[in-house]
Amino acid sequence: MRNSDIKELRPGTPTTTLAPGIESGVGRVVVLWSYIEAVLKATIFNLLGVGSREGRHAVREPRIKDSVLLIKTLLEINNIEIKGNLEKLATGLDDLAAMRNSLVHGVWIVIDGVTYLQVTTGKWTPPGHKGKVSRKINPQGSIISIEDLALLVEAMELSAGAVEGLGHRVFDALQASPRKSLKLIPVFDLHRSRSLEKSKPPHQSSPA
Secondary structure (H helix, E strand, C coil), X not given: CCHHHEEECCCCEECCCCCHHHHHHHHHXXXXXXXXXXXXXXXXXXXXXXXXXXXXXXXXXXXHHHHHHHHHHHHHHCCCCCCCCHHHHHHHHHHHHHHXXXXXXXXXXXXXXXXXXXECCCEECCCCCCCCEECXXXXXXXXXXXXXXXXXXXXXXXXXXXXXXXXXXXHHHHHCCCCCCCCCCCCCCXXXXXXXXXXXXXXXXXXX
């Protein structure tokens, strides 16, 4: 996104009409994010040795970055070593979380025929300002292009694959540990399955 596409907004008219590419991009971001959260939850529950029901009641839902760091701590407690830089993964997911939250919680408004995503939470530095100001007082507006969303979706696809890989490595390590008698939650393969489905030839009906 170009800096020229980010500005301090004056009042505009909220809209629910967006370009089809924008709507589908936002939807893909939402779906990928819920998938990432689900895989991280399953991984945490496995490390704690609890089922999904127990885990949903007993474990709070931390920020996405804290979920990864919790997994890192639980791995250390269980003396399990796996490949991968979890701190780097946590930081990357934290950056994606900020973008995802803006898309989900922001409001799309129209000013002079131009559609902006308006964000009114947190602080930012508007163009021409030296210090940070509250977005509640000075809303931030961004022009979101289809190209911007495509890059975000691509980053989330890569992160979903990294999180899924982490979940599988933890699952395999637990199965090989003295705790293998515990009933583990299978880590999802939805991300991988979608890629496999794309590679399959189109279904052909049998001749009558």
